[in-house]
Amino acid sequence: MSEIKVVELFAGVGGFRIGLEGWKGRSAFTGFEKKLNSHYKVIWGNQWEPSTKTQDAFYVYSSRFDGKHSNQDISKVIAEDFSQIPDHDMLVGGFPCQDYSVARTLNQAAGLKGKKGVLWWSIHKILEKKIEKRKPVKYLMLENVDRLLKSPATQRGRDFAIMLSSLANLGYAVEWRVINAADYGMPQRRRRVFFIGYHKSTPTYKKLLKLKDKRSWIMQDGVIADAFPVNNDSQTQPQIFKGNLSTSLLELTENFNKKAKSSPFKNSGIMINHEYLTIDTTPDFNGKETTLLDIIIKDENEIPSEYFIDENSLKSWNKLKGAKKEIRVSKDGFEYEYSEGSMVFPDALDKPSRTIVTGEGGSSPSRFKHVICSPISGRLRRLTPLELERLNMFPDNHTKLNYISDIKRAFFMGNALVVGIVDKLGRSFSKEIL
Numbered sequence: 157m158s159e160i161k162v163v164e165l166f167a168g169v170g171g172f173r174i175g176l177e178g179w180k181g182r183s184a185f186t187g188f189e190k191k192l193n194s195h196y197k198v199i200w201g202n203q204w205e206p207s208t209k210t211q212d213a214f215y216v217y218s219s220r221f222d223g224k225h226s227n228q229d230i231s232k233v234i235a236e237d238f239s240q241i242p243d244h245d246m247l248v249g250g251f252p253c254q255d256y257s258v259a260r261t262l263n264q265a266a267g268l269k270g271k272k273g274v275l276w277w278s279i280h281k282i283l284e285k286k287i288e289k290r291k292p293v294k295y296l297m298l299e300n301v302d303r304l305l306k307s308p309a310t311q312r313g314r315d316f317a318i319m320l321s322s323l324a325n326l327g328y329a330v331e332w333r334v335i336n337a338a339d340y341g342m343p344q345r346r347r348r349v350f351f352i353g354y355h356k357s358t359p360t361y362k363k364l365l366k367l368k369d370k371r372s373w374i375m376q377d378g379v380i381a382d383a384f385p386v387n388n389d390s391q392t393q394p395q396i397f398k399g400n401l402s403t404s405l406l407e408l409t410e411n412f413n414k415k416a417k418s419s420p421f422k423n424s425g426i427m428i429n430h431e432y433l434t435i436d437t438t439p440d441f442n443g444k445e446t447t448l449l450d451i452i453i454k455d456e457n458e459i460p461s462e463y464f465i466d467e468n469s470l471k472s473w474n475k476l477k478g479a480k481k482e483i484r485v486s487k488d489g490f491e492y493e494y495s496e497g498s499m500v501f502p503d504a505l506d507k508p509s510r511t512i513v514t515g516e517g518g519s520s521p522s523r524f525k526h527v528i529c530s531p532i533s534g535r536l537r538r539l540t541p542l543e544l545e546r547l548n549m550f551p552d553n554h555t556k557l558n559y560i561s562d563i564k565r566a567f568f569m570g571n572a573l574v575v576g577i578v579d580k581l582g583r584s585f586s587k588e589i590l
């Protein structure tokens with residue numbers, strides 16, 4: 157295989173694509189300075205925003221990349237026009253953390269069903285249908301919030317257990333790791349869980365099955381460990397936890413981890429044939445840190461005036477960013493004491509930035525928006541869309557189009573991923589599979 161054909165689901169503005177293919181042949185991890193020599197080719201993508209009529213992320217993606225890009229609810233594509241999803245080697249996407257539980261269908265013959273609108277089951281359906289066609293998708297690269305490993309609160313880790321077990325049922329082995337981009341020299345403290353899957357028809361699956369010491373795959377030999385090394389000192393080996401997920405999805409839904417307070421899944425792990433091994437690893441990185449100061453625009457003449465915080469709103473910003481202890485009333489009328497600590501205000505310039513959230517755009521005061529103190533004039537200002545793109549390691553002005561507002565551009569970045577992570581994973585992955 158000299159070319160890895162990729163389908164990109166939940167594509168947003170194309171973070172996975174830029175990470176895997178590079179941009180104009182150059183690698184995101186090197187700030188688009190060095191050539192990437194990518195073997196990946198996205199042959200079909202899908203992006204549909206359910207909450208708005210305008211499909212701005214789709215327009216950005218379509219205006220930046222060639223090829224087939226679908227703008228329909230993915231569950232509709234699967235139900236009504238599955239043939240438009242081409243056979244492919246690798247499926248990638250960042251999908252939401254939702255309730256993955258299953259129920260028995262009323263019609264017993266139809267088996268189990270997940271809740272409507274839960275996008276995990278769309279991914280699962282595509283994999284299942286391709287297997288039925290004898291064209292299994294060989295590889296997966298997926299991303300989610302790290303909370304997935306622990307949700308829901310009433311049955312810690314249940315949703316992840318269902319996800320892993322349903323992949324094992326389809327013949328996939330999975331390795332996972334929670335990666336904080338800033339731990340590996342990237343400019344944002346954004347912690348996400350990444351999964352890599354190998355179908356049983358691949359040499360890597362067969363290799364994993366034979367592997368006696370699966371711990372070594374997590375700690376040094378696996379695709380994720382190669383891209384993102386962890387401390388592997390023989391004196392201080394972290395504890396290994398093992399488990400088995402070979403019961404039915406219904407049984408996992410109803411009974412998984414009902415009594416324990418914490419999830420059995422640690423930040424790193426591997427699962428094959430329903431058996432998992434999981435370890436809490438720590439990053440091993442001695443390179444240079446990238447700080448907020450490194451990425452911001454220094455020339456204030458390039459910053460539109462609305463980004464500066466005016467005297468009148470400063471009081472509200474201070475209040476929202478500050479610590480609070482107050483009595484609030486819940487929806488059902490109960491009074492309770494609410495407290496929260498203070499945020500660093502303005503944001504520290506000598507550290508990687510905090511996580512960008514989808515509400516980052518717009519001038520109204522907020523607890524979570526970034527505010528920096530300009531190193532030149534000392535004036536306080538918010539971050540521009542270009543700076544937010546840099547925090548996710550996108551090419552400058554990737555989302556800039558005439559009809560796209562700054563608020564939308566900030567929203568895209570709150571939804572996107574740190575492209576440098578996918579770049580590094582992709583390079584390590586292609587070494588393993590080509």
Ligand SMILES: C[S@@+](CC[C@H](N)C(=O)[O-])C[C@H]1O[C@@H](n2cnc3c(N)ncnc32)[C@H](O)[C@@H]1O
Pocket residue numbers: 166167168169170171172202203204205206213228229230231249250251252275568571572573
């Ligand atoms: C977490 S974001 C992924 C962002 C992407 N990785 C990027 O780099 O921009 C999830 C995306 O899934 C899209 N989405 C949500 N529901 C969808 C559905 N039913 N069909 C297709 N796309 C959907 C959202 O609009 C959003 O852009």
